[in-house]
Amino acid sequence: QVQLVESGGGLVQAGGSLRLSCAASGRTFSRYTMGWFRQAPGKERESVAAVSWSDGGGTYYADSVKGRFTISRDNAKNTVYLQMNSLKPEDTAVYYCAARPMWTISVSQQEYDYWGQGTQVTVSS
Numbered sequence: 361q362v363q364l365v366e367s368g369g370g371l372v373q374a375g376g377s378l379r380l381s382c383a384a385s386g387r388t389f390s391r392y393t394m395g396w397f398r399q400a401p402g403k404e405r406e407s408v409a410a411v412s413w414s415d416g417g418g419t420y421y422a423d424s425v426k427g428r429f430t431i432s433r434d435n436a437k438n439t440v441y442l443q444m445n446s447l448k449p450e451d452t453a454v455y456y457c458a459a460r461p462m463w464t465i466s467v468s469q470q471e472y473d474y475w476g477q478g479t480q481v482t483v484s485s
Contacts, residue, residue, distance in 0.1 A: 361474075362384055362385060362389070362459045363386070364382050364385075364457050364458070364474055364475060365477070366380060366381065367380070367479060368380040368381050368479060369455060369479030369481045371484065372447055372482070372483055372484070374484065374485050375447065377443070378444045378447065378481060379441055379442070379444070380444065381441055382394070382396075382441075382442075382457030383438060384438045384439065388461075389459075390413055392413055392474075393411065393413055393463060393464065393465055394411055394413075394457060395457065395458045395459075395467075395472055396408040396409045396440075396442045396455060396456070397458060398453035398455045398456070399456070400450075400453040405456070407420070407422060407468075407469070408422050408429065408442070408455070409421050409422065409425065410467065411433050411440065411465075412463050412465050413435075413463055414463035417464060418465065419431055420465045422467075425444075425451075428444065428445050428446045429443065440457060444481070447483045448483060449483045450483075451483050452482050453481060454479065454480050454481075455481050456475055456476055456477075456478045456479075457475075457476045458473075458475045458476070459473060460472045460473060
């Protein structure tokens, strides 16, 4: 069982930065692939980024955030981060972290077993 708690959301002007954190409980965090998803009002939840627990598994970024967002993890702190730079109004959404007990990355929310409660990110123009 893994419990996830996101933090770091807020209101920021376009062009600004935020860093989201997702703290995980459980002793096997290092064996979970972690993903960040977001859901904007009236839209479906979409994958933003993911990082494998395995060095060989790599990372994934949605095209819309490549070059602006960076996902990282600190297994010693049981925490995954999403550094978001050059934010745009279209990045406004509730951001969720999720955990998948496999080393392979997936962009499908159905393949993640555990979810946080979400944190609101609002980017003003």
